[in-house]
Amino acid sequence: MTRRVTVGPFNRVEGDLEVRLDIDDGVVTSAEVTAPLYRGFEQILRGRPALDALTLAPRICGICSVSQSLAAAAALRAVDGLRAADNGVLAANLAHAAENAADHLTHFYLFFMPDFARDAYAARPWHPDIATRFKAVQGSAAQQMLPARARLLQIMGLLAGKWPHSLAFQPGGTTRAIDLGERVQLLSIIGDLRDVLERIVFADSLDNVLALDSAAALERWREGRGGDFARFLALADDLALDRLGRIALPLMSYGAYHGGDAPLFAAGVFDPATAQAHPLDPNDISEDVARAWMRDTSLRPSEAETDPDADKQAGYSWCKAPRLAGRPVEVGALARQAVDGDPLIRDLLARQGPNVSVRVIARLIETARLAAAMHDWARRLDLRAPFLGRAERRGEGAGIGLIEAARGSLGHWIELSDDKIRRYQIIAPTTWNFSPRDRDGVAGPLEQALAGTAVGDEGARSVAIQHIVRSFDPCMVCTAH
Amino acid sequence: MEPFNVLWLQGASCGGCTMAALDNGHSGWFADLARFGIDLIWHPSLSEATADEAVAIFERVADGAQRLDALVLEGAVLRGPNGTGRFNMLGGTHRAMLHWVRALAPCANYVVAAGSCAAFGGVPMAGSNPTDASGLQFAGVEAGGVLGAAFRSRAGLPVINIAGCAPHPGWIAETLAALALGGFDSEALDSFGRPRFYADHLAHHGCARNEYYEFKASAETLSQQGCLMEHLGCKATQAVGDCNQRGWNGGGSCTSGGGACIACTSPGFEASQNFMETAKLGGIPVGLPLDMPKAWFVALAALSKSATPKRVRANATADHVIVPPRTDHGRRK
Numbered sequence: 168m169t170r171r172v173t174v175g176p177f178n179r180v181e182g183d184l185e186v187r188l189d190i191d192d193g194v195v196t197s198a199e200v201t202a203p204l205y206r207g208f209e210q211i212l213r214g215r216p217a218l219d220a221l222t223l224a225p226r227i228c229g230i231c232s233v234s235q236s237l238a239a240a241a242a243l244r245a246v247d248g249l250r251a252a253d254n255g256v257l258a259a260n261l262a263h264a265a266e267n268a269a270d271h272l273t274h275f276y277l278f279f280m281p282d283f284a285r286d287a288y289a290a291r292p293w294h295p296d297i298a299t300r301f302k303a304v305q306g307s308a309a310q311q312m313l314p315a316r317a318r319l320l321q322i323m324g325l326l327a328g329k330w331p332h333s334l335a336f337q338p339g340g341t342t343r344a345i346d347l348g349e350r351v352q353l354l355s356i357i358g359d360l361r362d363v364l365e366r367i368v369f370a371d372s373l374d375n376v377l378a379l380d381s382a383a384a385l386e387r388w389r390e391g392r393g394g395d396f397a398r399f400l401a402l403a404d405d406l407a408l409d410r411l412g413r414i415a416l417p418l419m420s421y422g423a424y425h426g427g428d429a430p431l432f433a434a435g436v437f438d439p440a441t442a443q444a445h446p447l448d449p450n451d452i453s454e455d456v457a458r459a460w461m462r463d464t465s466l467r468p469s470e471a472e473t474d475p476d477a478d479k480q481a482g483y484s485w486c487k488a489p490r491l492a493g494r495p496v497e498v499g500a501l502a503r504q505a506v507d508g509d510p511l512i513r514d515l516l517a518r519q520g521p522n523v524s525v526r527v528i529a530r531l532i533e534t535a536r537l538a539a540a541m542h543d544w545a546r547r548l549d550l551r552a553p554f555l556g557r558a559e560r561r562g563e564g565a566g567i568g569l570i571e572a573a574r575g576s577l578g579h580w581i582e583l584s585d586d587k588i589r590r591y592q593i594i595a596p597t598t599w600n601f602s603p604r605d606r607d608g609v610a611g612p613l614e615q616a617l618a619g620t621a622v623g624d625e626g627a628r629s630v631a632i633q634h635i636v637r638s639f640d641p642c643m644v645c646t647a648h
Numbered sequence: 649m650e651p652f653n654v655l656w657l658q659g660a661s662c663g664g665c666t667m668a669a670l671d672n673g674h675s676g677w678f679a680d681l682a683r684f685g686i687d688l689i690w691h692p693s694l695s696e697a698t699a700d701e702a703v704a705i706f707e708r709v710a711d712g713a714q715r716l717d718a719l720v721l722e723g724a725v726l727r728g729p730n731g732t733g734r735f736n737m738l739g740g741t742h743r744a745m746l747h748w749v750r751a752l753a754p755c756a757n758y759v760v761a762a763g764s765c766a767a768f769g770g771v772p773m774a775g776s777n778p779t780d781a782s783g784l785q786f787a788g789v790e791a792g793g794v795l796g797a798a799f800r801s802r803a804g805l806p807v808i809n810i811a812g813c814a815p816h817p818g819w820i821a822e823t824l825a826a827l828a829l830g831g832f833d834s835e836a837l838d839s840f841g842r843p844r845f846y847a848d849h850l851a852h853h854g855c856a857r858n859e860y861y862e863f864k865a866s867a868e869t870l871s872q873q874g875c876l877m878e879h880l881g882c883k884a885t886q887a888v889g890d891c892n893q894r895g896w897n898g899g900g901s902c903t904s905g906g907g908a909c910i911a912c913t914s915p916g917f918e919a920s921q922n923f924m925e926t927a928k929l930g931g932i933p934v935g936l937p938l939d940m941p942k943a944w945f946v947a948l949a950a951l952s953k954s955a956t957p958k959r960v961r962a963n964a965t966a967d968h969v970i971v972p973p974r975t976d977h978g979r980r981k
Binding site for chain 2: 284
């Protein structure tokens with residue numbers, strides 16, 4: 168007999184979340200995911216002076232505020248066909264990477280790992296060690312990680328004034344030119360990040376971590392190794408986390424950290440079912456509101472409005488349903504690394520497809536790659552050149568800003584008239600991952616990932632549900648914005 | 649010693665106040681909380697308890713079975729549509745956050761608004777305020793809000809408004825620690841309920857651009873070093889906060905980062921437009937430094953402009969120092 172259970176408030180997801188599960192014989196047969204908060208940023212921005220987006224858009228999200236700033240700046244830049252100063256691009260990359268690395272570490276240590284300290288696992292041999300290390304608020308790992316995170320975010324003090332919610336990110340670059348001593352301070356902070364990753368997270372040099380190029384190499388590497396990554400891998404094996412949260416939807420990335428000849432992480436779509444990568448066409452992006460508490464305006468974000476309708480009978484979420492060429496896609500660090508062709512991630516995907524375990528692995532591998540890239544960017548800053556380009560703005564027409572936040576693809580579609588905002592549409596990473604069903608009844612990525620999960624008699628209390636949901640590192644405040 | 653129990657809820661928030669709080673202290677925020685005997689009985693971003701385990705905590709507090717020293721709300725309270733609060737439901741409870749705030753606030757010894765949204769409504773109130781957002785005890789500058797102007801928590805205080813978007817990590821941590829230490833009374837709050845330990849200062853105090861301010865040597869566009877008040881919208885002389893006295897993220901601030909102060913500690917800051925442009929009337933900024941008569945400001949500005957040293961004038965419109973201070977061959981008088 169099918170019974171329906173509601174899970175919420177779903178915490179450690181950055182914001183709030185509600186999940187409804189249909190459970191039949193101890194197995195989830197169907198899931199509905201609800202974003203329970205709508206603040207109306209797209210309505211708030213309408214009619215405002217164009218540049219006010221740079222003050223308001225970052226305030227969509229306190230955990231990925233630089234990402235929101237950069238998407239707004241990119242959209243405004245696109246309207247006017249501007250180019251950002253080279254230093255501004257590098258400084259923005261540095262701040263963005265600092266935020267994203269901080270987010271990956273925050274997710275791993277504060278949001279994801281504490282679930283393994285639960286009493287539900289008290290019988291597992293690893294539980295005492297893991298509970299001491301990762302217990303929510305009290306575990307030893309968080310005591311180490313919070314000061315390290317605060318240190319990493321000092322990059323914001325140097326380049327952007329403060330975090331979250333900085334005004335430093337502009338269409339022409341960034342507002343703060345740094346000097347010789349400050350470059351050294353930057354490199355020192357980046358060195359501290361590297362040190363934390365090598366000592367605490369990986370228990371090995373980043374060079375060795377970045378050389379891991381296959382599932383077999385990862386197996387050999389983790390044998391007898393300390394560090395929190397290897398702790399996770401041991402858990403993942405014991406609990407078969409690679410069998411949880413499986414889906415085989417296309418993985419999408421807008422490409423991340425621009426400047427130079429190519430982005431650090433390539434743009435595109437990788438289909439785990441065929442192991443083929445192909446280019447991304449932003450014109451293929453649509454947003455369906457069939458099951459959202461929204462009135463239907465247009466499928467195209469460049470033509471749509473956001474018009475809430477709390478009484479819509481068919482609705483079950485404030486989140487719209489974005490689709491790429493009509494299909495849901497998964498976004499995030501896993502997608503970025505798969506699209507970019509990271510050999511370890513590609514090999515893991517070839518074996519198991521997207522799942523809870525590989526999502527976490529991709530996030531930590533990406534953090535290692537970021538630490539290396541940040542060092543390079545800081546060295547490349549030309550301290551005699553400007554950080555902010557000067558250019559006349561026209562403030563007329565449409566533009567798209569596509570960037571990669573920690574949690575995946577973030578797009579701002581903007582239309583200006585007389586330098587005022589006529590239309591502002593935002594599709595955030597978790598809008599993709601936690602989308603509701605569309606007009607064809609096709610479920611969103613999390614909804615698909617939850618279906619088929621064995622929950623036994625525990626039902627809504629099953630820890631498996633917690634792992635699957637958090638493996639996406641959702642940001643619910645961004646989702647409906 | 650009994651722990652000081654804190655229940656932290658997020659309404660219509662961006663989560664940024666929590667992200668800021670996590671930035672506090674050399675030993676990390678958790679260690680800092682423990683040092684002052686503060687027990688987070690539940691926090692949406694941090695606690696193990698989830699779903700019905702969390703709801704059970706709220707119900708015990710509402711029933712009086714669990715003592716609550718401080719209820720902290722992060723984010724605005726959404727009253728819409730039509731007073732139902734359905735724009736912000738608390739997952740799994742079939743009830744709006746509006747309901748939970750009203751149910752839990754009377755149970756707390758202190759009610760704390762973390763950030764300008766919970767305090768005054770903040771950014772969700774901007775423009776047409778599409779969700780009927782409000783702060784706990786203010787909606788913009790209007791007293792009232794969700795709990796009403798007459799509301800007093802069990803300890804007899806109005807809502808404590810840690811205004812800021814986001815607030816400095818220290819403002820949050822020190823307010824909670826001061827409450828746990830005891831002796832926190834209405835004298836500690838200003839007329840908008842903001843803790844005076846930071847609200848008795850202006851964001852302008854300690855600004856690294858102070859020499860440019862003194863001589864009215866102004867930046868003309870962003871990324872220049874001059875004062876941001878005349879052209880670029882800076883409200884630091886009107887906004888409360890010790891922003892430039894304590895560093896953000898190791899030593900930064902909005903103005904050091906090259907951005908104007910947007911007065912994010914002030915109720916209604918979100919209603920401004922053209923944040924990075926100074927509104928003027930007859931060439932004079934509309935917003936003048938607090939406590940300063942307009943005629944004196946105009947006279948002093950004219951005088952200091954005429955006295956601006958060449959070095960200050962040149963550096964004001966450059967993105968780094970192009971004229972260094974004179975060395976005078978090492979002589980000092």
